[in-house]
Amino acid sequence: MCGIVGLFLKDKSLEPKLGEMLSSMLDVMCDRGPDSAGFAVYGAGEAGRVKLTLRGPEGYDFAALAEKLGSDVRLTERATHAVLSVPEASEADVRASIAKLAPEVTVVGAGARMELYKEVGLPTDVANRFKLAEMSGTHGIGHTRMATESAVTTNGAHPFSTGADQCLVHNGSLSNHRGVRRNLEREGVKIQTDNDSEVAAGYLTARMAKGRSLGEALEDSLNDLDGFYTFVVGTETGFGVLRDPIACKPAVMAETDEYVAFGSEYRALANLPGIENAKVWEPEPAKVYFWERAAA
Template identity: 70%
Template sequence: MCGIVGLFLKDSSLEPQLGSLLADMLETMTGRGPDSAGFAVYGSGGAGRLKLTVRGQALDSVAADIGGDVRGEVRDTHLVLSIPATEEAHVREWLASHRPDLRIIGAGERIELYKEVGLPADVARRFGLEKMSGTHGIGHTRMATESAVTTDGAHPFSTGADQCLVHNGSLSNHRSLRRMLEPKGIAFATDNDSEVAAGYLSWKLQEGATLATALQDSLSDLDGFFTFVIGTESGFAVLRDPISCKPAVMAETDQYVAFGSEYRALVGLPGIEKARVFEPEPARVYVWERN
């Protein structure tokens, strides 16, 4: 049992409030996942630059040690590096060679990804989620029922540029999928089945599929029960398996689209009393993208 939240803003005037709204939603899902939490926020990006979210310790000097036009912002146990897009391979090689203790957990033009062990409210506070702005974000509260309580096991998982996924459920064929995906260049850092789902979508997108068709294909290729909320640079998607035994509720207004594992995660959103509230249908792909 885990909790999922997501918020996609249609109204740019709400962008400064994205973090505070998402933080409230995440904390409300504590009862569904008190052992660890994480979130991804799609904020501003710079022309010709990429962000790498790095997790580890002793982060203060990393940007200066890499040198060149590399900037860094430390948030607790995470570091967001802003680098020239042309230097991505060099920076990754430097980190692997000089700081193998650090782990890159997210990369892209706009995505920043944070996760840790602890109560959702504490995790959000440690990384300053309440003060973050952006166009959309997703979050997850974890109750580890099949693996240890570790930061590695916390969601979201990101296996492609500006892509991330949170998952409530369990996949039964993730090992065979992993064996299929690894020779195709999809790398995995954990044994979590949710990371395999993220990797599957990354592979489909690299092969030229749209997000909608990739998710549609996953209904036949992924075996198990699942609710996915996916973030990309331009949008936000939701998919439930054909059985849909995991709870899910959505709300849509002229200002936003929101997802919660339970309705109580949505009650603090502005104008919720006038929202179209609905349960996403089984095996139906929902996608919203920025204009």
């Protein structure tokens, strides 16, 4: 079944409360996806530096790894995850060093502003473990999973990264994901899980590698991906929504002068400030929606 939430802030004064608001929305979606959860938050970036979000085994010593990677690596630890801030020019070298020094550690996301966290467990517990309510930023997306296409694992949890500062969460099921996966693997795209949502993320990555914009890649998916689905994607400057041509999965949006919010059900939005005055609507099928702010 799964649940999706997304929040894009127009009002800068709300940015310190982004995590608190997103955490509340995620909590409401627990019964749509109780086995695992994840979220991406777009916080402050720093010119010339890249954030690498790492996931390691329980109790992993990220501080020791960061020390081996060099003095210009900054570390923020959150439970089984850690965010490394590294010079943009050093990103490839740092990634290579991580692969050599710590093969048990996975880079789950990267970008100037994006931090990506996901783990097995009740979504409320996952959000609390990573201290989502304390995070600030301009926008974020989240997902609660009820596994139907693959096992309950952290690898199978959403979001899935689709590139620098980009990620995807998905509610639904793709009927042709095995065939799409084979085509992607022939093109050199690595798919690490059996999750059809990772195939969708890989598809967007492959289309963009061929020169398509993210919006164009989402439009292409309407022809190439078969099934029923709702995609919510995060980018450095905003977020987007796409429903399949039948609009089989539930979805609702709300917009005020302060924010734009998405939820698989209205109750995910019900506690947002000013929701009683919001424009509330159901996104149209087969239509790409985007909300963006000027890049910093």
